[in-house]
């Protein structure tokens with residue numbers, strides 16, 4: 001027991017000052033898919049993005065594309081669709097007060 | 110046993126489907142004597158039994174581990190019933206009840222033919238794994254008819270009461286219910302009620318594209334994500350004869366062993382928590398967190414999800430230097446903490462003799478992973494049925510004889526040390542080159558097994574492709590599904606105070622069991 005007592009005493013602090021001091025995640029950490037509307041080709045079909053998404057977080061109709069972070073599993077497959085309208089960002093602070101705020105809608109035109 | 114020995118026993122030669130995998134077609138009534146004969150007489154290990162719906166009929170499959178190979182026995186059924194193997198093979202109890210629930214095939218002469226997987230209130234005569242049951246269908250559950258927990262053959266007597274523990278418990282997100290028969294402190298009997306959160310993972314696979322299917326496998330059991338996706342991808346790669354590039358085979362070792370390390374370290378931290386060693390708990394938890402952060406830095410995912418894909422990997426290792434530096438620091442710190450823990454009496458007193466599992470039970474129930482190895486059963490699919498780059502690497506399989514929580518603890522600490530070494534070997538020998546191969550269009554009817562030794566033991570997948578090259582049947586048999594039925598056997602005669610140690614030393618996944 002004494003051994004653990006000393007070990008506890010000599011440990012440095014491992015907790016950080018988050019959220020006062022921001023925590024950065026490694027580059028390439030897949031936390032948030034972001035849709036870049038300017039990269040969505042208005043002439044082409046947006047279906048491939050919806051097809052890439054297993055849990056149905058991306059829904060596409062004739063007029064619009066919806067991204068619902070509430071359904072996203074951060075797999076990053078949308079970011080591999082040719083056309084590149086989606087990227088994965090390491091920003092992990094996804095919490096919102098209202099689940100509607102998790103939804104992004106992009107309209108055609 | 111090899112293919113020759115099987116032929117001598119059965120009078121018929123199994124067909125070699127590919128390396129490590131033999132197939133033999135039988136009539137259903139032959140299973141009842143051939144399977145127990147191969148197990149009892151030939152020393153084969155019962156891996157699992159499952160059903161599939163072929164175009165016009167159902168078929169029962171039994172997978173056996175016959176030494177160097179896995180043997181799949183296939184028996185197409187004429188009717189919607191088959192003879193139960195349970196009387197001679199207790200390990201078949203859960204698989205056969207699962208077949209009954211999900212396919213509506215009756216295991217004749219099963220000693221306990223009751224519902225296992227489906228919830229109470231699920232309508233009779235509705236079998237969700239049949240092709241006639243659409244994936245999207247929603248089912249209204251009837252209110253349960255009786256109150257109180259489910260118990261099979263409870264211990265009755267003066268002063269004995271039945272104490273339900275769970276399914277909702279503090280600090281544990283997953284749901285399992287343990288009903289303890291006890292006069293106070295001694296545990297006389299334990300009933301396991303699982304499958305509260307059965308998600309129908311096998312059904313979810315059907316029709317999913319091969320790009321997306323590994324994501325489904327990862328979710329079978331969150332803390333075994335890499336082992337699950339590896340076993341699944343290997344099954345598909347074997348079925349489609351995909352040659353995975355050597356670099357990917359080595360990278361898979363790196364990630365599989367990182368997953369083993371964080372799981373085993375977490376298990377030790379939980380043990381320390383149970384023994385109220387708060388400093389030790391904190392320090393092992395810090396080590397676990399460091400491995401998760403290393404995972405995130407290497408792959409973008411703390412739990413190594415989205416890394417495997419059919420044909421290889423989605424991501425390469427950018428800079429092995431980061432990995433090797435952190436690895437040696439982790440190994441040094443882990444060694445120091447473990448040495449101290451192994452000298453801490455208040456810890457050892459709790460785990461030595463707790464939750465003993467006899468070698469006979471481990472063999473009879475087909476236990477896998479550290480639970481089997483802790484009871485002296487020397488099996489490890491990395492060595493016995495080698496895959497990825499394991500055949501090229503040198504490693505020892507850790508075993509212990511005593512079968513108690515201490516034995517399992519020692520097996521796991523040794524496996525952590527071996528894992529560090531395996532990662533270094535894999536990085537040292539890592540060839541340059543591509544990390545993924547092309548995936549051809551699947552032939553309808555092609556099928557194969559795939560497996561991986563995860564932190565909890567052998568994770569076994571069977572895949573079969575149907576018309577249009579879509580996934581038609583995926584059987585998932587996790588290590589947790591095999592090992593859970595042994596838990597009541599380790600606990601009878603023990604005391605309630607030690608319950609946490611017994612549960613933690615099993616360290617099984619609930620999601621992986623529920624499926």
Ligand code: SF4
Pocket residue numbers: 033052053054055056057058071072073074075076077078079
């Ligand atoms: S990251 Fe995966 S789950 Fe999330 S939106 Fe993209 S494809 Fe869908």
